[in-house]
Amino acid sequence: MSRKKNQKGKGGSGSPASPCSLPHKENGRAGGGKGGSPGSESSNGAVLPGRPSLSNSGEFYDIAFKVMLVGDSGVGKTCLLVRFKDGAFLAGSFISTVGIDFRNKVLNVDGVKVKLQIWDTAGQERFRSVTHAYYRDAHALLLLYDVTNKSSFDNIKAWLTEIHEYAQQDVVIMLLGNKVDSAHERAVKREDGEKLAKEYGVPFMETSAKSGMNVELAFMAIGKELKHRSMKLPNEPKFKLHDYVKKEVKGSSCCRS
Ligand SMILES: Nc1nc2c(ncn2[C@@H]2O[C@H](COP(=O)(O)OP(=O)(O)OP(=O)(O)O)[C@@H](O)[C@H]2O)c(=O)[nH]1
Numbered sequence: 001m002s003r004k005k006n007q008k009g010k011g012g013s014g015s016p017a018s019p020c021s022l023p024h025k026e027n028g029r030a031g032g033g034k035g036g037s038p039g040s041e042s043s044n045g046a047v048l049p050g051r052p053s054l055s056n057s058g059e060f061y062d063i064a065f066k067v068m069l070v071g072d073s074g075v076g077k078t079c080l081l082v083r084f085k086d087g088a089f090l091a092g093s094f095i096s097t098v099g100i101d102f103r104n105k106v107l108n109v110d111g112v113k114v115k116l117q118i119w120d121t122a123g124q125e126r127f128r129s130v131t132h133a134y135y136r137d138a139h140a141l142l143l144l145y146d147v148t149n150k151s152s153f154d155n156i157k158a159w160l161t162e163i164h165e166y167a168q169q170d171v172v173i174m175l176l177g178n179k180v181d182s183a184h185e186r187a188v189k190r191e192d193g194e195k196l197a198k199e200y201g202v203p204f205m206e207t208s209a210k211s212g213m214n215v216e217l218a219f220m221a222i223g224k225e226l227k228h229r230s231m232k233l234p235n236e237p238k239f240k241l242h243d244y245v246k247k248e249v250k251g252s253s254c255c256r257s
């Protein structure tokens with residue numbers, strides 16, 4: 001098993017919390033290889049299209065990338081992945097991830113089938129050295145904090161320092177403020193998230209694994225950026241991740257379009 005009950009976590013605010021475990025067929029574990037993606041690897045490790053490859057779920061894809069979910073324990077990394085992969089948010093108690101797991105999902109990005117191999121890391125300090133070993137291979141990182149937990153936000157700078165130390169220089173980073181459905185428990189203003197993201201030059205959005213808000217968008221934005229980076233067509237306009245996110249993102253308040 002890769003999940004462990006956690007009494008200390010702040011998750012599950014209010015109503016029964018959610019065990020967003022990864023028990024299904026397409027998940028993998030640390031040491032289980034790098035996802036078994038067939039195809040040739042580019043200089044940045046992306047599996048490039050030649051002819052379509054078959055993922056282990058039987059889905060064809062043209063190109064594959066590795067995406068990592070990082071952030072403090074309890075911010076909702078596993079739930080975000082379960083929401084994206086299965087469209088679900090299950091009731092139950094918080095089960096903290098042990099080590100690292102992955103799930104695959106194939107997205108259709110402008111007619112190209114992009115496989116994201118998404119690594120769900122354990123936020124607990126004691127697994128940090130395991131996580132460090134995976135940064136180097138990541139093409140993109142989704143860095144999460146919990147909008148109802150100020151310390152998870154305060155720790156973002158330390159996470160970014162760690163990312164800069166261990167990840168590739170050109171890794172795509174996106175900052176996500178999760179649990180935005182818990183409006184009454186909010187401890188971090190959206191503006192503070194926006195400000196921090198601007199300071200570090202990374203795109204930002206608020207998400208909810210519970211309601212699903214902006215979850216597809218976060219992964220689609222990453223998929224688009226990675227696809228455009230590695231498959232730029234001669235007459236294609238440059239894809240601007242920041243602009244795309246700004247245009248597509250949904251706010252948590254009533255008045256943001
Ligand atoms: N209200 C609300 N609760 C959430 C949301 N996402 C996750 N949770 C709850 O937060 C707790 C932690 O979620 P996990 O996804 O397991 O957290 P994690 O980041 O994977 O934690 P580690 O595996 O320990 O690193 C669980 O009780 C979830 O039910 C969300 O969007 N809204």
Ligand SMILES: [Mg+2]
Pocket residue numbers: 077078079095096097120121122123
């Ligand atoms: Mg987890």
